[in-house]
Amino acid sequence: MYHFDFSILGGSTIPVLAEGMLVTLRITGTALVAGVVIGALLAMMRGSRVRAVAWLAAAYVNLFRSVPLVMVLLWFFLVVPQFLQSALGLSPATDVRMASALVAYSLFEAAYFAEIIRAGIASVSQGQMDAARALGMTRMAAMRLVVLPQALRNMAPMVLTQAIVLFQDTALVYVSALADFFGRAYGIGERSGRLVEMLLFAGAVYFAICFSLSLAARWLRPSAPGARETGSAAARS
Amino acid sequence: MYHWNWGIFLSPTGTGQTYVGWLFSGLGLTVALGLIAWIVALVLGTAVGIARTVPNRAVAAAAGAYVEILRNVPLMVQLFTFYFVVPELLPGDLGTAMKHMNPVAQQFIAAALCLGLYTSARIAEQVRSGIDSLAGHSRSAALALGFTLPQAYRHVLVPLAFRIIMPPLSSEFMTVFKNSAVASMIGLLELAAQGRQLVDYTSQPYEAFIAVTVLYLALNLSALRVMRFVEAKTRVPGFATAK
Numbered sequence: 001m002y003h004f005d006f007s008i009l010g011g012s013t014i015p016v017l018a019e020g021m022l023v024t025l026r027i028t029g030t031a032l033v034a035g036v037v038i039g040a041l042l043a044m045m046r047g048s049r050v051r052a053v054a055w056l057a058a059a060y061v062n063l064f065r066s067v068p069l070v071m072v073l074l075w076f077f078l079v080v081p082q083f084l085q086s087a088l089g090l091s092p093a094t095d096v097r098m099a100s101a102l103v104a105y106s107l108f109e110a111a112y113f114a115e116i117i118r119a120g121i122a123s124v125s126q127g128q129m130d131a132a133r134a135l136g137m138t139r140m141a142a143m144r145l146v147v148l149p150q151a152l153r154n155m156a157p158m159v160l161t162q163a164i165v166l167f168q169d170t171a172l173v174y175v176s177a178l179a180d181f182f183g184r185a186y187g188i189g190e191r192s193g194r195l196v197e198m199l200l201f202a203g204a205v206y207f208a209i210c211f212s213l214s215l216a217a218r219w220l221r222p223s224a225p226g227a228r229e230t231g232s233a234a235a236r237s
Numbered sequence: 238m239y240h241w242n243w244g245i246f247l248s249p250t251g252t253g254q255t256y257v258g259w260l261f262s263g264l265g266l267t268v269a270l271g272l273i274a275w276i277v278a279l280v281l282g283t284a285v286g287i288a289r290t291v292p293n294r295a296v297a298a299a300a301g302a303y304v305e306i307l308r309n310v311p312l313m314v315q316l317f318t319f320y321f322v323v324p325e326l327l328p329g330d331l332g333t334a335m336k337h338m339n340p341v342a343q344q345f346i347a348a349a350l351c352l353g354l355y356t357s358a359r360i361a362e363q364v365r366s367g368i369d370s371l372a373g374h375s376r377s378a379a380l381a382l383g384f385t386l387p388q389a390y391r392h393v394l395v396p397l398a399f400r401i402i403m404p405p406l407s408s409e410f411m412t413v414f415k416n417s418a419v420a421s422m423i424g425l426l427e428l429a430a431q432g433r434q435l436v437d438y439t440s441q442p443y444e445a446f447i448a449v450t451v452l453y454l455a456l457n458l459s460a461l462r463v464m465r466f467v468e469a470k471t472r473v474p475g476f477a478t479a480k
Binding site: 002068074078079082164186195196199206207214 | 309310322325416422449
């Protein structure tokens with residue numbers, strides 16, 4: 001029988017883990033904000049009447065959604081830094097891992113947020129846009145004042161759900177040996193010979209955070225008054 | 238200036254193979270891993286999804302807990318748990334047997350089971366939403382016709398639910414191959430890991446990664462084709478599905 005010993009979790013390890021959690025949260029936060037902004041741009045580009053612009057955005061979204069995140073991270077950790085170092089003349093000692101991670105997660109998540117935002121805009125009925133235009137608003141004004149406020153309310157639960165996925169996916173920065181929460185938990189476990197305890201502890205922490213957030217997402221789910229119901233099966237996929 | 242050399246794939250690796258051989262052995266492992274995980278996920282996911290909708294409260298709650306745990310812990314953490322923790326906690330002989338297995342088999346089994354369980358929780362949610370969307374009418378109608386509850390599930394609810402959830406199920410099938418890249422983290426030489434190895438051995442990172450990325454795109458497209466075919470074959474005319 002295995003003998004559990006959780007005494008490894010103490011004054012010397014908890015601060016190290018907390019610092020790792022800050023790295024995890026920094027990646028999550030940056031990728032969430034940048035991903036939503038780039039995603040919104042992509043969603044608008046896809047609706048553009050200029051064919052080439054719409055095609056470019058669709059190609060971007062489909063490319064990133066077809067490739068594993070691990071592969072995208074490998075590109076950004078093994079290939080892009082070399083390219084940047086030779087292009088910008090940086091010394092090979094410059095640590096670009098954090099910057100690479102932030103850029104990789106932001107660009108990857110943008111493809112997923114673009115689809116969520118597109119679905120959110122599509123969930124507002126065309127009549128809203130037509131009515132706003134009939135009242136004399138320009139397309140931009142109608143989008144900003146009428147369509148987007150409703151779309152944002154409709155997509156809020158899905159954005160939160162995707163944020164939870166993103167938070168879980170940050171554990172993959174392990175490929176770059178960047179010391180996030182998981183990387184540190186694994187490192188401490190390996191060095192102290194208490195890997196079993198540390199992995200179970202890490203899993204429990206992720207569960208506590210993600211489960212609480214998913215309860216919040218569920219609470220947000222009943223759609224706001226006046227908003228059209230969006231397909232729940234599609235929302236979960 | 239970067240020196241492109243696409244011929245690198247045909248040059249020998251020093252172990253009697255070519256680099257393109259490495260890539261395809263990685264692709265083979267990725268496909269095998271995805272398919273085995275998919276079978277595990279489909280069987281378990283259907284069972285758990287059904288369990289979440291049965292009248293028995295205890296069964297439904299247990300199935301709910303299964304789904305929540307698997308959906309709220311990162312896949313990577315689950316994989317490391319399967320690989321490093323489970324063999325320690327298994328009772329005596331089984332644990333020792335697992336630890337003495339060929340390392341590649343150990344990695345493959347841990348990855349396939351873990352990915353299968355992880356995906357099963359996601360499929361269970363889809364099956365549950367499919368059955369829920371039948372809103373109890375089909376169940377009542379089947380029971381009124383004299384079906385027992387198991388018969389109602391087998392002949393009416395599950396077949397209908399699967400047709401409703403076909404589109405999200407298709408995208409899940411494509412996701413399982415993408416998620417299988419996580420197995421590279423425990424050292425299994427599947428496609429992503431082979432790409433990484435190629436970078437180390439050839440110092441031609443662009444060619445290696447472009448090739449691996451293209452193979453993932455091709456795999457994704459093939460999975461899409463397979464599911465389109467299945468969707469067309471199982472469609473019931475005039476029956477709506479979830480988008």
